[in-house]
Amino acid sequence: MSKLRFHISISLDGFIAGTEQSTKNPLGIGGEDLHGWVTALAAWRAPHGMAGGEVNASSTVMEESLVNIGATIMGRNMFGGHPGPWDVARPWSGWWGKNPPFHRPVFVLTHHPRPPLVLEGGTTFTFVTEGIESALAQAREAAGGKDVTLAGGANAAQQYLRAGLVDQMELHQVPILLGSGERLFDGVTSLDGLQLVRTIPAPGVTHLKFVRK
Numbered sequence: 001m002s003k004l005r006f007h008i009s010i011s012l013d014g015f016i017a018g019t020e021q022s023t024k025n026p027l028g029i030g031g032e033d034l035h036g037w038v039t040a041l042a043a044w045r046a047p048h049g050m051a052g053g054e055v056n057a058s059s060t061v062m063e064e065s066l067v068n069i070g071a072t073i074m075g076r077n078m079f080g081g082h083p084g085p086w087d088v089a090r091p092w093s094g095w096w097g098k099n100p101p102f103h104r105p106v107f108v109l110t111h112h113p114r115p116p117l118v119l120e121g122g123t124t125f126t127f128v129t130e131g132i133e134s135a136l137a138q139a140r141e142a143a144g145g146k147d148v149t150l151a152g153g154a155n156a157a158q159q160y161l162r163a164g165l166v167d168q169m170e171l172h173q174v175p176i177l178l179g180s181g182e183r184l185f186d187g188v189t190s191l192d193g194l195q196l197v198r199t200i201p202a203p204g205v206t207h208l209k210f211v212r213k
Contacts, residue, residue: 001140002070002140002143002145002146002147002148003147003148003167003168004073004136004147004148004149004150004160004165004166004167004168005065005069005147005148005149005150005166005167005168005169005170006149006150006152006157006160006161006166006168006169006170007065007149007169007170007171007172008152008157008170008171008172008184009034009035009037009038009172009173009174009205010034010171010172010173010174010184011034011173011174011176011177011178012173012174012175012176012177013177013178013179014183014184014185015178015179015180015181015182015183015184016031016034016152016153016154016181016182016183016184017031017034017153017154017181017182018030018031018178018180018181018182019180019181021077021182023080023081023082026080026095028181028182029178029181030176030178030181031178031181033174033176034172034174034176034178036174036204037058037172037174037202037203037204037205038058038062038172038205040053040054041053041054041055041056041058041059041062042054042055042059043055043059043062043063043066044062047066047101048101054203056202056203057200057201057202057203058200058202058203058205058207060200061170061172061200061202061207065149065170068146068147069104069143069146069147069148069149070104070105070142070143070144070145070146070147070148071104071105071106071107071139071140071142071143071146071148071149072102072104072105072106072107072139072148072149072150072151073106073107073108073109073135073136073139073148073149073150073151073156073160074106074107074108074109074150074151074152074153074156075108075109075152075153075154075155075156075157076108076109076110076111077153077154077155077156078108078151078152078153078156079092079094079095079108079110079125080092080094080095084112085112086112086114091117093117093119094117094119094125098119098120099119099120099121099123100119100121100123102121102122102123103121103122103123104122104123104142104143105123105124105126105139105142105143106123106124106125106126106151107125107126107128107135107138107139107142108125108126108127108128109128109131109132109135109156109159110127110128110129111129112127112129113127113129114127115127126138132156132159132160132163132165133163133165136148136160136165150166153182154182154183154184154186157184158184158185158186158187158188161185161188161191161192162187162188164192164193166194166212167211167212168194168209168210168211168212169194169209169210170207170208170209170210171207171208171210172205172206172207172208173205173206173207173208174204174205175204175205175206191210193212193213194210194211194212195210195211195212195213196208196209196210197209197210197211
């Protein structure tokens with residue numbers, strides 16, 4: 001069976017986003033600082049249509065995260081827009097424009113039904129109202145034997161971690177303190193079999209890989 005893989009940047013005090021998140025500032029106050037290590041990499045820039053970039057110890061980690069992925073799951077907040085029912089008059093199409101960097105099926109956890117959103121480059125957003133297990137089953141079917149990646153945000157990650165459904169987790173720990181915002185492990189009381197198997201120090205970040213034994 002394909003694996004559910006999860007990787008995310010996190011502050012020293014456990015936050016993955018700052019306070020006051022909005023459509024103009026989706027990562028909240030200080031949240032952008034969690035991602036400077038990755039946006040500078042050539043391995044990140046190339047899939048986003050950007051030239052240049054750095055090559056360092058984080059490059060292999062980033063490249064590994066893209067291998068053998070057939071589908072993605074994310075929460076409603078990660079997809080973005082506004083809370084509550086979808087605005088039919090002004091439909092939200094995600095943060096990424098007409099050609100998102102996924103290039104594969106993406107399954108969005110939501111309480112509000114919506115038809116699939118087909119965009120350029122092979123990305124189709126399917127909106128799942130039946131919960132995390134249904135989303136994972138649909139993603140695995142769409143992945144065709146490849147792995148599924150969990151993109152976040154915090155609430156979606158917490159649900160999958162509490163349910164013991166994450167097979168591999170990589171935390172990119174950035175040496176900053178946010179003080180407040182969205183904590184990754186709120187309500188998560190156990191790693192439920194996920195064990196630390198690798199630590200890679202890199203410029204501005206330390207990569208901690210956990211695998212279910």
